[in-house]
Amino acid sequence: MRVLLTTVGSRGDVQPLLALAVRLKAAGHQPRMCVPPDFQDWIGGLGIEVTPIGAAMRKVLGSSPRTSYTPEQLRGMAEAQVAAQFDKIAAAADGCDVIVAASPLLLTARSVAQMRGIGYVFAVYSPNMLPSPHHAPPPMPLPGQLPAPPGADHRELWARDAEKTNTMFRAALNAQRASVGLAALDDVRGHVFTDRPWLHADPTLGPWPEPADQQVFHRHVFQSGAWILPDERPLSPELEAFLDSGEPPVYFGFGSIRVQHDLGQVMVETARALGRRAVVARGWAELTLPDDGSDCIAVGEVNEQALFRRVAAVVHHGGSGTTTSTALAGAPHVVVPQIYDQHYWAGRVEQLGIGVAHAPGVPTADSLTSALKCALQPDVAERARSVAAVVRRDGTQLAVERMTTTDLRA
Known part of the structure; x- marks a missing residue:
């Protein structure tokens, strides 16, 4: 089976698809990927064919957003985005049997699948990305979008979400389909x-609502479990020496999202206030340490699966991948959500009792210290270890089995 896996977004969007691609390849199938150019070398280095789509996400996420657009600008943006997606995905899907699209922003993938008469799968990594009366749509403001009225229930919010998607993209998508x-x-x-x-x-970390409720919006939601990319990379000698030189440190990292550059100082101050050492991930924000103290170390790209098993807690932004990696390691969380699905995962961490949900926004040393102090309590650590024992590790295997035994025609 030849499978095109495509998404747009940061590493948290791309890595689960890469995990599925690796599993497909191991099972004798032929995966290829169509993702932002930031990840082309990484994916190609694993022997998987990759086609870039869209702009480099590191540049996009690092730019300042525009606050207003004219109707003509909005129409032009939608037309350009849809046309570019259609052309790129159609070319990448040449000779494929199925397209797996893993972003609500990939508006043309199913149309390409219908044009070619092949299978199509839409996949998401967070329950709140799918319509349900149990949760609101993730906050993802589009240009020109009006705020929801006070007191709107979840059904109304999802209806407004569908309406704004139609307003922004329907004419452009239908023009491509007609062509x-x-x-x-x-x-x-x-x-x-x-x-x-x-x-x-x-399904433990982010369960879909009970089957009876699926009838409200979807005939069926298939939940495979997280798509986890195995990581066998060793930790650097410098990091190994740091970990061996004292008590387990606290990891601080915010992945690909934009944060204030002085947040590295806040992180180290937080750890020191509680007598802890700190591992600070530089991330795309390029965070730095406040000094050259022996109680802190900055790291770049790192094997989180290995590192998180050796830390006292993980302070993170609440991306689905980091949330899952932390849970698998049995480490307590402090989640500081910023955008999109991160608010959902912060809530789930707190509901499960495996960590603390910090208020959204930029943390201060005082607020982060208070949250971390709660997360480091013995009962939270015990609960985190118990949840780690039930987190599934076979999500990609179940997805491949489903893909090869189900009619996926678009």
Whole structure:
């Protein structure tokens, strides 16, 4: 089977798809990927064919957002985005049997699959990315979007979400569909999501609501468990020496998101206030240490699976991948959510009793110290270890089995 796996976004969006690609390749299939150019060398180095799509995400996420656009600018942006996606995904899917699209922003993947007469899967990594009466849509403001009215319930919020997607993209998508002989769409989001989406989140960490409630928005949601990329890389000698030289430190990292450059100082101050050492991940924000003290170390790209097993707690932004890696390691969390699905994962961590949800926004040394002090309590650590024992590790295997035994025609 030849499979195109495609998404747009940061590493947290790309790595789960790469995990599935690696599993597909090991099972004798032929995966290829279509993802932002930031990840081309990494994926190609694993022997998987990759085609870049869109702009470099590191540049996009590092730029300042515009606050206002004219209607003409919005229409032009939508037309350009849809046309570029259609051309790029159509070319990358040449000769494939199925397309796996893992972003609500990939509006054209199913249309390409229909044009080619091949299979299509829409997959997400967080339950709150799929419509349900149990949760609101993740906050993802689009240009020109009006705020929701006070007191709006979840159904109304999801209806408004569908409406804004139609307003922004329906005309552009239908123009592309008409150019290849496909019928026009009324509901863009429903078309992209399908009535049988896949959810690659662990069912303990991020459960989909009970089956009876699936009938509200979807005929069926297949939850495979998280798609985890095995990581056998050794830790650096410098980091190994640091870990061996004292009590387990606290890890601080915010992945690919933008944060204030002085947050590294806040992180180290927080650890010191509690008599702890600190490992600070530089991330895309390029965080730095406040001094050259022996109680702290900065790291770049690192094997989180190995590192998190050796820390006292993990302070992070609440991305699905980092949340899962922390849970697998049995380490307590402090989640400081900023955008999109991170608020959902912060809430789940607190509900499970495996960590603390810090208030959204930029933490101070005082606020982060207070949250970390709670997360380091023995009962939280014990609960984190117990949850680690039930987190699934076979999500990619179940996804491959589903892909090879199910009719996926678009």
